[in-house]
Amino acid sequence: MESKNIGWNGKSLKSMLEESEKLLEDKKSYYGIEHLSLKEENPFRYERAYASLRGALVSARETALHVAASPIVTEIGELCFGLYTPEGDSIAVSTGILVHIHTMSEGIKFMIREGYEENPTINQGDIFLNNDPQCGNVHTTDVQTLIPIFWEEELIGWAGGVTHQIDIGGITPGHTLVSSIQRFDDGAYYTCLKIGSNDKIWRDHMISAKKAVRSPMYWELDEKCRLAGNLMIRDAVFEFIEREGIEYYKKFIREAIEEGRQILQKRVKERLIPGRYRASSFMDLPMKHQAWVPLAKENRISNHPLEIIVKEDGKFSVSFDGASAGGANAFNCDKGAMEGGQWVLLTQVLIYGDKVNDGAYYAVEKNYPLGSWANPGDPYLSYQAPWGNLIPAYTAMMKCLSYGLFARGFREEVVPGYGFTGDSIQGGGIFNAGPLKGERWMLSTFEISGQGLGASAVRDGLNWGYAMWNPESDLGDVETWELFQGGIPYLSRKVKPNVAGFGKYRGGGNYGSVAFIANSEKVEFFAGREGLVFHGSGGMHGGYPNSTSYRLQATNTNLAEIFQNKQDYPISDDDTRNGEFERFLEGDIERKPYGTIYPISLHNYDIIHFSESGGPGYGDPLERKLESIKQDLDDGLYTPETVNNVFGVVAKYEKTTKEWEIDVEESTKHREEIKKEREEKSMNFEEFWKYERKKITEGELSEHVNRMYSESLKLSKTWSKEFKEFWKFPEDFQMGGD
Amino acid sequence: MKEDKKTLQRMLDGQLPWEQLKPIIGDHKDPNRFDAIIEILQEKLNWKEPIILPLHEHLYIVSKNGERIVKCDCGYEFGDYRINWKTKCKIRVRDTFEAIEELYPKDMGCDPEWEELREYFCPGCFSLLDVEAVPPGYPVIFNFLPEIDVFYENWLGRKPPDKE
Numbered sequence: 084m085e086s087k088n089i090g091w092n093g094k095s096l097k098s099m100l101e102e103s104e105k106l107l108e109d110k111k112s113y114y115g116i117e118h119l120s121l122k123e124e125n126p127f128r129y130e131r132a133y134a135s136l137r138g139a140l141v142s143a144r145e146t147a148l149h150v151a152a153s154p155i156v157t158e159i160g161e162l163c164f165g166l167y168t169p170e171g172d173s174i175a176v177s178t179g180i181l182v183h184i185h186t187m188s189e190g191i192k193f194m195i196r197e198g199y200e201e202n203p204t205i206n207q208g209d210i211f212l213n214n215d216p217q218c219g220n221v222h223t224t225d226v227q228t229l230i231p232i233f234w235e236e237e238l239i240g241w242a243g244g245v246t247h248q249i250d251i252g253g254i255t256p257g258h259t260l261v262s263s264i265q266r267f268d269d270g271a272y273y274t275c276l277k278i279g280s281n282d283k284i285w286r287d288h289m290i291s292a293k294k295a296v297r298s299p300m301y302w303e304l305d306e307k308c309r310l311a312g313n314l315m316i317r318d319a320v321f322e323f324i325e326r327e328g329i330e331y332y333k334k335f336i337r338e339a340i341e342e343g344r345q346i347l348q349k350r351v352k353e354r355l356i357p358g359r360y361r362a363s364s365f366m367d368l369p370m371k372h373q374a375w376v377p378l379a380k381e382n383r384i385s386n387h388p389l390e391i392i393v394k395e396d397g398k399f400s401v402s403f404d405g406a407s408a409g410g411a412n413a414f415n416c417d418k419g420a421m422e423g424g425q426w427v428l429l430t431q432v433l434i435y436g437d438k439v440n441d442g443a444y445y446a447v448e449k450n451y452p453l454g455s456w457a458n459p460g461d462p463y464l465s466y467q468a469p470w471g472n473l474i475p476a477y478t479a480m481m482k483c484l485s486y487g488l489f490a491r492g493f494r495e496e497v498v499p500g501y502g503f504t505g506d507s508i509q510g511g512g513i514f515n516a517g518p519l520k521g522e523r524w525m526l527s528t529f530e531i532s533g534q535g536l537g538a539s540a541v542r543d544g545l546n547w548g549y550a551m552w553n554p555e556s557d558l559g560d561v562e563t564w565e566l567f568q569g570g571i572p573y574l575s576r577k578v579k580p581n582v583a584g585f586g587k588y589r590g591g592g593n594y595g596s597v598a599f600i601a602n603s604e605k606v607e608f609f610a611g612r613e614g615l616v617f618h619g620s621g622g623m624h625g626g627y628p629n630s631t632s633y634r635l636q637a638t639n640t641n642l643a644e645i646f647q648n649k650q651d652y653p654i655s656d657d658d659t660r661n662g663e664f665e666r667f668l669e670g671d672i673e674r675k676p677y678g679t680i681y682p683i684s685l686h687n688y689d690i691i692h693f694s695e696s697g698g699p700g701y702g703d704p705l706e707r708k709l710e711s712i713k714q715d716l717d718d719g720l721y722t723p724e725t726v727n728n729v730f731g732v733v734a735k736y737e738k739t740t741k742e743w744e745i746d747v748e749e750s751t752k753h754r755e756e757i758k759k760e761r762e763e764k765s766m767n768f769e770e771f772w773k774y775e776r777k778k779i780t781e782g783e784l785s786e787h788v789n790r791m792y793s794e795s796l797k798l799s800k801t802w803s804k805e806f807k808e809f810w811k812f813p814e815d816f817q818m819g820g821d
Numbered sequence: 822m823k824e825d826k827k828t829l830q831r832m833l834d835g836q837l838p839w840e841q842l843k844p845i846i847g848d849h850k851d852p853n854r855f856d857a858i859i860e861i862l863q864e865k866l867n868w869k870e871p872i873i874l875p876l877h878e879h880l881y882i883v884s885k886n887g888e889r890i891v892k893c894d895c896g897y898e899f900g901d902y903r904i905n906w907k908t909k910c911k912i913r914v915r916d917t918f919e920a921i922e923e924l925y926p927k928d929m930g931c932d933p934e935w936e937e938l939r940e941y942f943c944p945g946c947f948s949l950l951d952v953e954a955v956p957p958g959y960p961v962i963f964n965f966l967p968e969i970d971v972f973y974e975n976w977l978g979r980k981p982p983d984k985e
């Protein structure tokens with residue numbers, strides 16, 4: 084096939100990308116732009132131009148999700164679109180699951196670097212599919228469709244769309260598979276593959292792709308949805324060029340990105356303080372007794388130490404130096420996941436409202452240490468559930484930025500973190516009765532889109548309304564989830580007490596749900612969330628982390644009988660020591676203290692309880708206002724025991740008014756008692772230092788904590804040096820067992 | 822637009838209703854905010870050392886006898902701001918199920934074999950200043966070390982209060 088350069092002025096795409104990278108390196112600005120001349124000459128035209136592209140992207144998304152899409156996409160908008168430069172930098176984005184905007188950028192750059200221009204060639208009407216985490220994606224379940232946009236003979240940009248699939252054909256049904264330990268468990272992989280031409284998806288691809296997943300109908304709908312959105316974006320770009328001219332377009336897209344880069348630096352100088360910020364988070368993987376493959380049978384705790392340096396010029400660096408290792412588990416993150424997570428949080432904390440594009444990406448230096456969970460450097464590992472590390476790890480970024488926002492006086496912007504969007508109860512089964520007998524159902528509750536947000540320094544955290552990866556999160560309607568997960572109908576969804584992180588301002592609260600298996604056979608069930616460690620980097624300025632997850636299931640129950648006799652059944656698990664399950668149900672009731680479980684079998688009339696996450700708290704809980712505590716009790720957000728033990732408040736329930744009443748005098752006294760207890764039960768630093776150091780030197784650490792330190796010490800000279808200095812260990816110190 | 826002092830005071834006290842707080846979050850920020858907040862805070866404190874930087878709900882970097890120290894609103898002094906103030910705290914470690922379950926219901930807190938809770942108290946007023954949830958043996962985290970001179974001189978374009 085004859086191939087000619089498709090870049091601007093006869094250049095190849097590869098040389099355009101190289102030029103862009105060199106100009107950024109040499110001139111320290113995007114494409115070497117020194118002045119935003121279009122903006123300066125005619126700001127009205129410039130802003131209108133940006134708004135028209137942004138509007139086209141939002142409208143493409145809104146239309147596409149109604150044209151065709153799976154329930155996850157239509158119900159809670161798990162899709163987004165972006166417009167990119169020929170080199171793959173995002174210019175403008177739609178609303179939606181924005182974590183993926185920068186990921187598609189990496190996909191486009193991959194194609195350019197790999198010489199797709201010559202083979203398989205890039206032409207108007209071509210369609211490319213990508214879901215490979217090695218080429219910018221987060222995990223295989225997020226599927227990207229990318230189309231090139233040509234004006235006459237030149238490539239002038241790319242349109243890209245992402246949707247999140249219900250199933251990707253991995254080792255078990257579902258979308259974030261915790262039992263995946265290698266690439267070959269992750270499901271279908273499409274590595275920037277050409278799947279169509281002349282705006283049509285090739286039939287052979289569609290036949291094969293539908294066989295690669297367990298939800299073929301949703302696959303086809305979502306592919307059409309992404310393509311439809313992309314074609315609408317392409318049309319909008321053509322209209323833009325007809326209106327403004329091609330020369331304006333070419334200049335404009337680069338200026339818009341440079342403006343995005345400048346905006347981030349300005350925002351940093353406006354809102355933060357130069358200096359060094361640090362926070363650490365952790366994640367548990369209790370697989371020693373759960374994993375199927377010998378290699379994966381180990382308990383792991385990952386270390387996510389984050390350091391942000393805000394520099395004099397308003398640029399900043401983000402480093403995970405000291406992170407523990409990747410391995411035979413599903414939580415490995417590749418660059419796409421790390422960049423996506425970082426970018427989506429920056430758009431929420433610092434650059435919302437302005438030119439949200441890859442300019443922000445270029446204003447941040449990053450360090451994802453090779454060999455760590457944040458950059459394992461091994462494509463054959465599993466990257467199926469990187470969220471397991473990514474979500475807790477980036478709470479630390481919010482917390483770090485919050486220290487700066489606080490010191491600068493912007494206390495309303497402080498957010499120490501967010502709940503883990505991780506209790507995505509998952510699995511599936513086959514109907515063995517009813518009108519859908521013989522059909523498969525998939526379980527992937529996207530209620531996870533509504534987590535508790537952390538408290539700020541001036542108010543409580545948002546209840547059940549936040550997802551770090553989607554600034555427009557929405558937990559959706561139970562009825563919709565039940566439509567496609569019909570084998571596991573809900574018995575209840577109600578406020579779960581004590582999940583909100585304690586503090587002067589509490590973290591957001593959340594729900595707990597009870598569901599049972601119905602009309603089904605061959606039911607598999609699994610889930611992923613923290614449980615043995617707290618989520619993320621916890622609270623701030625004396626606030627506590629939100630409570631951890633646990634698993635509650637009841638098997639061999641008498642639920643059928645209960646239904647028949649119209650008796651009460653459990654609708655919550657407010658008291659984990661002796662709750663409604665124990666009171667209303669006969670059967671085997673089991674609570675596991677961890678949140679991540681490998682698939683188990685369930686049968687009709689088995690019951691599960693699951694709860695979404697609260698957010699971390701802010702400030703000393705003893706400073707929480709008494710009227711706020713009364714409201715918490717009336718809203719069911721805390722139990723009287725928690726209110727007493729943590730907040731030092733004495734309250735009693737008034738049956739006549741059906742409200743809680745605070746005993747002000749007793750509460751004041753109790754708070755003083757707690758302060759006394761603090762004095763009695765605390766040590767000074769020297770005592771603390773000896774007490775903690777002994778845990779390391781006298782072999783008191785568990786195997787997994789020991790392993791975590793070993794990995795971090797091996798992977799980072801700096802972290803290792805600071806660790807040894809802090810505990811006054813010799814330079815050749817090694818963890819026991821090494 | 823210059824922010825109203827009373828509104829800011831009410832915000833600091835957690836008294837602003839959402840309808841008033843939301844526009845403050847959404848709008849452009851007042852470049853005068855930093856100075857306005859320091860003015861309000863300085864008036865509330867019972868001691869006179871000038872605030873250089875508000876560090877925490879209770880802690881401030883202040884200038885005292887030519888040194889920059891961390892000081893609690895209760896008056897307790899933590900010393901040089903370049904040394905982690907947490908190492909001057911009284912510390913309670915919750916590393917047993919019993920101690921963790923005083924706060925969190927069973928199964929809803931960490932497992933002490935995996936992680937412990939450290940509560941850092943001010944030795945003066947016993948306010949809870951920080952809670953760390955970290956694996957046993959984890960070094961104390963130094964959360965924030967500001968570059969005070971760069972901030973004042975390069976970002977605000979003036980001398981820090983202790984060098985005026």
Ligand SMILES: [Zn+2]
Nearest residue numbers: 893895943946
């Ligand atoms: Zn104090």
